Amino acid sequence: MKRVVAYSLVALTTPLVFGGVGHHGSITDTSIALPSMEEIIRLVTLRDYNTRVVVIGTMVLGLAAGIVGTFMLLRKRSLMGDAISHATLPGIGLAFIAMTATGGNGKSLPILLLGGFLSGLVGMLCILFIRKYTRIKEDAALGVVLGVFFGLGAALLGVIQKMNTGHAAGLESFIYGKTASMLAADAKLIAIVATAVVVICALLYKEFALLCFDQNFSAAQGWPVLALDIVMMIMVVVVTVTGLQAVGLILIIALLIIPPAAARFWSDDLLKILVLSGVIGAASGLIGSALSALTPRLPAGAIIVLVAAGFFAASMVFGTARGLLLRCCRNLALSRTVGRQHLLRALYEWHETNTPTEAPTHDRTITHGMAIDELLGHRSWSAFRLRRVLARAFADEVITLTGADHFRLTERGMAEARRIVRNHRLWELYLITHADVAPGKVDRDADQIEHILGTVMVEKLERVLQSRTPHLAMPSSPHAL
């Protein structure tokens, strides 16, 4: 296969992607033109063979990165992927130099990637070696390997620029990525790698899961921890190397970390996270490479990563397992419940003190109700908050208006209030009897817990306090109201 398409930054590749239509940039043209409608339609329908190749190749890469990245994230080795990807650069430089020196084509992609793979592997072994045989901590070892290898690579690229071969331009695209330079053969390579990754992860699913969760137990059970780690890391190296062209070595790490981190917001189940991470990675690759095809002057890697970051942000907010919105909603719901229960208890106790001789019921003789000022003094809530609590309780028909700013419980409200007050008093009694809390202090302690008492807990409380409280009866308050 003849690789006429160089990895150059000039517009040479663009006509191939778009079949020569719609883009006529020159070397000096640095403007970022908005894509025309025609271009967008061609892209979305994947009409061009080359666009298809690029988009599908990057998508499959994202899938593989998302799956490997999940295990890497759980193994807490994410940054190792970063060091490894930077460690591929000297290999690429050396491969280029070696090929040119022997009179071959310096830009033969398989050779360049092989060089990158080997030096990535050496970088990984250096990290493992430093960690095992010196007292340097892992983060420092990563920093050393990343810095030294990338520095070496940058120096080699400098040397290559000075060489008289004149075709060195384009190796930089390995740093930032250039999806447009992807050929069908490259996409096939990515597809093979991705298939291998998926198969290995499926076969070693439980081995990797155990290793990530509990290394000691895994080793004690006889699993070869080091070998499994190396398999995992080799997968990272392979995915990194095949992704160099599309995303670039600086940003490939993002494609390994962001999809699993985003997927974590949606589930607490490893298998689901793996699948979702693969899907998010694939979607990032798909959308990102499509966008970068429309804006050929922007680095493809950056766009793909930005798309992934968009998925991450959305997951962080909307995630159904641990998203921020979910947490806010839960907090809000809890604080509403607490407010309502406080209100009901205050009203119930007011009823109680106003009909002292018998158990308070929905007594029609009390018509004036409790004044809002009285309620306001009952506990430390702001007038604003109290009015909102009242408004909601009113809408739920647990309280009713008996005059201007006067409230009392409805039939329904009374039933609910009875349950709340009973729980509160049971807990108070429990604290007094079993935890030696002074009666004057139990109110506040019980305040915290009463809202989360489940039926099982209440039953236990009833059993514990059986001698003191007849079943289902309302205990009287152990302290002055």
Next chain:
Amino acid sequence: MMESHEATDPGVHVADPPEFAVDALSDALLAGAEMSEVPALAPPNAYEQMPVVVRDLTVAYHRKPVLWDVDCDIEKGRIIGIIGPNGAGKSTLLKAILDLVPKASGRILIYGKRYRRQRRLVGYVPQRETVDWDFPVNALDVVTMGRYGVIGWCRPVTRKHRQAALAAMDRVGMADYARRQISQLSGGQQQRVFLARALVQDADIYFMDEPFAGVDAATEKAIIKLLQEFRENGKTVVVIHHDLQTVRDYFDNLILLNMRVVAAGATRDVFTEENLHRTYGGRLTLLDEAVQAIARRDDSRL
């Protein structure tokens, strides 16, 4: 046995400050060795009956010794406690037995053979804090991990194994929490999950690293009940323990450890104030003893 103990002890010089003269120290060690209550050890022909035999075990991290010339036998059908101060090498001893840390020297045999040939006989409960409880698995998944060794390479977990795991969870009173995400479990519940995981290993010898640390009273009772069941079935349990209050109630045998075995034997024999003082009194008891012995000798010369 005593002789061999002393013969290898001078290796302690690695950690010595330079001002100690070598002869003075070896004298001191000879004097100190008689304080050690290392019990009569099993002869080599009895190794196959012994769940665990440890001989001359030394473990070092980056040339700093953690365990020094440890000899001990662990007898069948007992609950054995290992106690000692922080950094005494208790966890390291378990890890050395389980081949998790490299040995600088020494031999460890499980029923007469090396650990790697006897893995199926051994169950392990690591310290609860050593794993990430935010890991995306549920309690049943964790318990099932105990069966992974039996399931083998690349095979999926089947219903049969999940049922075994559920049965184990039932035994520790956690059946209702099988589908609960592990981060939602309390400390005691997490410990029970770990116990259930060891339970499905269906082992003969169990090693537990601080199973009682940070658990509620109910869990502590449940654990000790389980350990007693193990003993009734002829199994052996080795437990690292911190709470000296409960030592007498829980353990048949005891190993007092502080870098070396200070004393080992039946709890009623070795759980004495003197031994405890020797185990917990100062991090480098050996060095302290050496200093004292040197002082004594200097006094006697005057």
